[in-house]
Amino acid sequence: MTQKSGVKEQAKDILEENLDKEAVIVLARISEEMQFLFTAHPEPSRDEVERIVTGFFLENGKSEQFIDDWIKTSGEYSRTRGLTVNDQPKAMLSDLGVFRFMSFLKDKGLTDDQITIVLTGAVEQAASDHEE
Numbered sequence: 001m002t003q004k005s006g007v008k009e010q011a012k013d014i015l016e017e018n019l020d021k022e023a024v025i026v027l028a029r030i031s032e033e034m035q036f037l038f039t040a041h042p043e044p045s046r047d048e049v050e051r052i053v054t055g056f057f058l059e060n061g062k063s064e065q066f067i068d069d070w071i072k073t074s075g076e077y078s079r080t081r082g083l084t085v086n087d088q089p090k091a092m093l094s095d096l097g098v099f100r101f102m103s104f105l106k107d108k109g110l111t112d113d114q115i116t117i118v119l120t121g122a123v124e125q126a127a128s129d130h131e132e
Contacts, residue, residue, distance in 0.1 A: 011121025014114045023108055030104065034097035041093065046075075049089040053096055070099075 015024070041048055050071055057067045074095045078088040098119065105115045 007117060008121045008124055011118045011125075014110065014118055018110055018114070019108060023104075026104060027101065030097070030100050034093075034100070037093060037096075038090075043086075044089045044093060046089045046092075049092045049096075052093065056096065056100075 015027075019027070037052060041052070044052075053071055053074075054067050057070065062070075071092070074092045075088060077095065078091040081091070083091050101119065101122075102115055105118060106112075110118070
């Protein structure tokens with residue numbers, strides 16, 4: 001258990017050292033937006049998720065090729081994790097959230113190692129919140 005709290009503490013330290021208050025607010029907004037998407041689409045179809053993903057990336061200036069590649073990669077990753085066809089759209093929506101967090105943190109200058117620690121800490125925090 002010490003290791004888990006260690007990762008959560010490392011993640012907290014990284015965020016505190018590298019992000020200003022405005023960046024923390026942006027991360028919270030991303031989290032809220034993703035939670036809203038999951039609430040609005042508890043059992044999304046692949047078509048719904050593709051529309052959501054496409055809309056998000058088009059709004060952010062990504063090319064159709066990038067979007068097609070992203071959707072294809074996320075779908076392949078879902079299959080390699082052994083997810084059922086019904087669970088794959090939820091996983092793709094989750095991948096969008098992770099992508100958004102990672103991109104934002106990378107834009108703020110965090111290294112890949114720091115981003116990995118932050119995401120691991122977030123997953124562990126979410127898991128411990130579910131246990132309570």
